[in-house]
C-alpha cells in the first residue's frame with residue numbers, strides 16, 4: 001500500500017488535513033474575500049452572529065466584521081506558527097548537528113546553552129523578548145522560536161551521535177571531505193526524520209504561544225490575531241460571549257488539525273521506514 | 277634502496293572497557309612496498325580493523341609512528357591531511373553501510389573528484405563514466421541510488437571511488453568477505469588487474485586464508501593485538517609456525533594450495 005493510501009485510511013489524519021485545508025484556504029482567500037482593512041468599522045457594534053447576512057458572524061465592540069477578522073487572523077496564526085517552527089527546527093538541527101559531530105568542548109558549550117534555554121519556561125522567554133524588543137511580526141516569530149529550538153537540538157544531537165559512527169562517515173573522511181561538509185551534507189539529512197517528527201507539536205505550540213502573546217497585547221498591533229480577538233471579547237464576555245468563543249474555537253480546531261495531520265504523516269512515514 | 281611506501285612502527289592503541297584497559301593493537305610494526313599486497317589475518321578481535329583505522333587516521337594511536345611516502349603521517353592535520361588522503365584510500369566490508377544511504381552512484385564518485393580538484397564540474401560526468409567502466413560497470417548505473425544496485429556492483433563502485441584519486445595504497449578491510457563466492461573471484465581479479473596496471477599497493481585484511489593466498493605477497497598474522505608471525509604469504513600459509521597461524525590454516529575451508 002502506498003503511503004498516501006495508508007494516510008487516507010486514517011480518519012484522524014484525514015480530519016486533521018481537512019481542517020488544515022480549510023485554514024489555508026481561509027488564509028489565502030482573506031485578502032480576496034475581505035479586501036478592505038479587517039480592523040475598519042463595518043457596521044453597528046456588538047451585532048450578534050447570524051442576524052445580518054452581510055456580517056454573518058456579527059461585529060465586535062467597535063463594529064468590526066468578526067468573519068473578516070477571523071479570516072485575516074488565520075493568516076497571522078499560520079504565518080507565525082509555520083515561520084517560528086521552521087526557525088526553531090533549523091536552529092535546533094544546526095546546533096544539534098554541530099554539538100553531536102564536533103563533540104568535546106563545542107558539544108559541552110552548545111549543550112550548556114541548550115540547557116539554559118530549556119530551564120526558562122518558553123512562554124516567559126517569549127514574553128521577555130517581545131517586551132524588550134517591541135512587538136512586530138518578526139519579533140514574535142523570533143521570540144517563539146527562542147523557546148522551541150531546544151527539543152529539535154537534543155533530538156538532532158542524539159541522532160548525529162549514532163550516525164557519526166557509521167562507515168559512510170568514515171568513508172567521507174577517507175576521501176578527504178571537509179568536516180563541515182560531512183556534518184551538514186552527509187550526516188544532517190540522515191538525522192532529519194526524527195527531528196521533523198517534532199514539527200507538528202512545535203507548530204501547534206507556536207500557534208498557541210502567538211495567541212497568548214496577542215492576548216496579552218504583545219502581538220503585532222497592525223495585524224488581526226485570534227489571541228487579540230479573544231482579549232477584545234473578554235471585556236464583554238457576559239453580554240457577547242460569541243466574540244471570545246468564535247476565535248477560541250478557531251484556535252482549538254487549528255491546533256487539533258495541525259496535530260492530527262502531523263501524527264498521520266509521522267505514522268505513515270514510520271511504517272515506511274520500518275518496512276524498508 | 278628506496279624507502280617503503282608505508283612503514284608502521286610500534287603502533288599501539290588501547291581502549292578502556294569497563295574500568296580496565298585493553299590493547300587492541302600492541303606495538304605492531306610492518307611496512308608495505310609500492311605495488312605490493314600485504315595481508316593482515318587473525319581471529320576476530322585481533323586488531324585488524326583497528327590497524328586499518330589507525331593507518332587511515334580515523335582514530336589516533338596511543339603510541340607509534342606511521343611514515344607514508346616518506347612523510348610523518350601522524351604529524352599531518354587539517355587541510356594538509358585531507359589533501360594527502362587522496363593517496364591513501366579504503367574499501368569497507370559492507371558496501372551498503374559504506375555509502376550515504378541517500379547517495380547516488382554518480383554522487384559517490386563525484387565527491388573525490390570534486391574535493392581533490394581532479395576534474396572540472398563539466399568534465400566530471402565523463403570521468404565518472406570512465407571510472408565505472410574501469411571497474412567493469414556500465415556508465416548507465418550512474419544515476420541509480422546506491423541501494424538500487426547489487427552488492428557486487430556496490431563493491432565495484434566502492435573500488436571505483438577508491439581509485440578515483442589515483443591512490444598509492446588502498447586499505448581493504450574484509451572487502452570481499454560479504455560477497456558471493458563467484459562475485460568474490462571477479463572482484464579479486466579486478467583488484468589484481470588494477471594493481472598490475474596502476475601499481476597500487478594493498479593492505480588486505482581478511483580472515484580467509486584462501487583469499488589471502490590468492491592475492492597477497494606477504495602476510496602478517498595477528499593475535500590479540502600483537503604480531504604472531506609474518507613472512508611470504510604462501511610460505512606462512514603452507515607451513516605456519518605460530519599456534520594461531522596453525523589454527524587459522526586448519527580452520528580455513530578447503531584451502532586452495534595451487535594458487536591462482
Ligand SMILES: Nc1ncnc2c1ncn2[C@@H]1O[C@H](COP(=O)(O)OP(=O)(O)OP(=O)(O)O)[C@@H](O)[C@H]1O
Nearest residue numbers: 291292293300319320321322323324325326327483
Ligand atoms: N571503539 C572501540 N572501543 C572499545 N573497544 C574497541 C573499539 N574498537 C575496537 N575495540 C576492541 O579492540 C579489539 C580489536 O578490534 P578490531 O575491530 O580491530 O578487531 P578485528 O581483528 O577487526 O576483528 P573482526 O575480525 O571481528 O573484524 C577488540 O577487542 C574490540 O572489542
Ligand SMILES: [Mg+2]
Nearest residue numbers: 324325326449
Ligand atoms: Mg574487523
